[in-house]
Amino acid sequence: MEGRRALHLLVLVSLLGLASPAGAKLLTIDAVPAATLLLPYFEVALGDANGPTTLFSINNASATAVLAHVVIWSDLSVPVFDFNVYLTGYDVQTINLRDILINGVLPQTASSGQDPGDTLSPKGALSQDINFASCTGQLPPPKLPGTFISHLQASLTGKASPILGNLCAGRDLGDNLARGYVTVDTVNNCTLRIPSDSTYFTTDVTDQNVLWGDYFYVDPSQNSAEGGTLVHIEASASDPETSVPGQYTFYGRYVSWMATDHREPLATNFDARFAQGGNDATSFLVWRDSKVSQAPFTCGALPTWYPLGEEEIVIFDEEETPFEPETFPVSPQPPQASLVPFPAETQKVGVGSAELPSPFEFGWVAFNLNTEVTAAGNNPPEDKAAAQAWVFVVMEASVAGPGQLKQTSGSYSSGYDATRPDCACQAAHKRPSQ
Numbered sequence: 001m002e003g004r005r006a007l008h009l010l011v012l013v014s015l016l017g018l019a020s021p022a023g024a025k026l027l028t029i030d031a032v033p034a035a036t037l038l039l040p041y042f043e044v045a046l047g048d049a050n051g052p053t054t055l056f057s058i059n060n061a062s063a064t065a066v067l068a069h070v071v072i073w074s075d076l077s078v079p080v081f082d083f084n085v086y087l088t089g090y091d092v093q094t095i096n097l098r099d100i101l102i103n104g105v106l107p108q109t110a111s112s113g114q115d116p117g118d119t120l121s122p123k124g125a126l127s128q129d130i131n132f133a134s135c136t137g138q139l140p141p142p143k144l145p146g147t148f149i150s151h152l153q154a155s156l157t158g159k160a161s162p163i164l165g166n167l168c169a170g171r172d173l174g175d176n177l178a179r180g181y182v183t184v185d186t187v188n189n190c191t192l193r194i195p196s197d198s199t200y201f202t203t204d205v206t207d208q209n210v211l212w213g214d215y216f217y218v219d220p221s222q223n224s225a226e227g228g229t230l231v232h233i234e235a236s237a238s239d240p241e242t243s244v245p246g247q248y249t250f251y252g253r254y255v256s257w258m259a260t261d262h263r264e265p266l267a268t269n270f271d272a273r274f275a276q277g278g279n280d281a282t283s284f285l286v287w288r289d290s291k292v293s294q295a296p297f298t299c300g301a302l303p304t305w306y307p308l309g310e311e312e313i314v315i316f317d318e319e320e321t322p323f324e325p326e327t328f329p330v331s332p333q334p335p336q337a338s339l340v341p342f343p344a345e346t347q348k349v350g351v352g353s354a355e356l357p358s359p360f361e362f363g364w365v366a367f368n369l370n371t372e373v374t375a376a377g378n379n380p381p382e383d384k385a386a387a388q389a390w391v392f393v394v395m396e397a398s399v400a401g402p403g404q405l406k407q408t409s410g411s412y413s414s415g416y417d418a419t420r421p422d423c424a425c426q427a428a429h430k431r432p433s434q
Helices: 002-016 097-101 146-155 200-204
Strands: 036-045 053-060 066-074 079-087 092-096 177-187 214-219 224-229 231-233 269-275 280-288 312-317 346-350 362-368 389-397 412-417
Touching: 036 097, 036 214, 036 280, 036 346, 036 389, 053 066, 053 079, 053 097, 079 092, 079 146, 079 177, 092 097, 097 146, 097 177, 177 346, 224 389, 269 389
Parallel strands: 224 412
Antiparallel strands: 036 053, 036 177, 036 231, 053 092, 053 214, 066 079, 066 177, 214 224, 269 280, 269 362, 280 346, 280 389, 312 362, 389 412
16 A cells, blocks of 8 residues: 555656746746756766666757856865867757766767768757857867776765865765766857856856756666756846846855856755655755855865755654754754754755654655855855755655565656745745744
8 A cells, every 4th residue: 555655646746747837937947948957966886887877968949059068066066077068959968977987988069160070969950050169179078088087986976086186075975976966057168167267157158048958867776767857047147136246146156146147046945745664765865055165175174064054844744743853054063963964065865864864654844955154154145044955856666566575676766856935036934834
């Protein structure tokens, strides 16, 4: 009965995920063509070719050819690698992060100036193919050397990297899983700059709302896969919420909160269902904004903002019984904090784990991930306690038929974005308990 109940839940969630928005609306983070895409979490097993990996796509919704700039970040928001992808009109490029992190193979694309034979990035009958002269010598990209592959693997597993001056970029969780997140921006040249560079948003980035994409987490060893749409972040140079200095924008920490990135912020509150115990398991994939531009750091000494706290987490069962673990709305968390479920900029946390214990088998969680970060000072200026985030839900169920052995891996799985009742531009504080 429990397996059937979970299966019905997964089917319902999948159907709800098929609904499409009626149209684009700034500050709602809907799945419409955007100027920035966010893959909020990835993981790749480095020592197991049959283990977890993450795939995502970059799609061009317009007939106009565009350049997309991809940045790979660690789980503590240190940028460790960036590259460019050329897209003809209506083009699509699918990227398996295993190809990059293990084999050193990047997407093979090139504009017409570097691909005169139209073999790497062919143009369709309705598509534009133009020359980006700045990409000469950069596209198509060569295979990464072994030393750089080692840098990526070390940086994304919390080890020291010689390329970073023997400093660290992420947490060492001891499982040889590379973790982090990815951003993709529309740009006007094959730039080698990244969001933390001072001229990136004034020289390179455009406000073309033309990108869309999706992603998948695949684990062949567990017979498991789930996916969703990338986070689509629209840009506007005219809306006051994304153009007036002092407003909370997606890349606010990298532009001194001057809104020159023009990107809408994400939400700060989230609601998500869960099922755990027996044949059921739920995990939350949580991306957060420390509001600090993080550089590589001395190994063993984590960033000053770590671990991130939150204003409130309330867990409800299906009879609306609340369970409210103690939380602290400051970062870093004080030593007496007993619950620190989402301390990094991106992580995967299971319901019922030591990080997020739950007294209930079925129910839902209300997340208020706002936090005042000491290292960020009074930023963002409009509300220093506001903290944008993103929550993706993975639900799995193993169902055994009559006479069959219970499965040890997820026979059924579904992934979907948590519900978002607010926006960081007007963050909701102390909800739902007050």
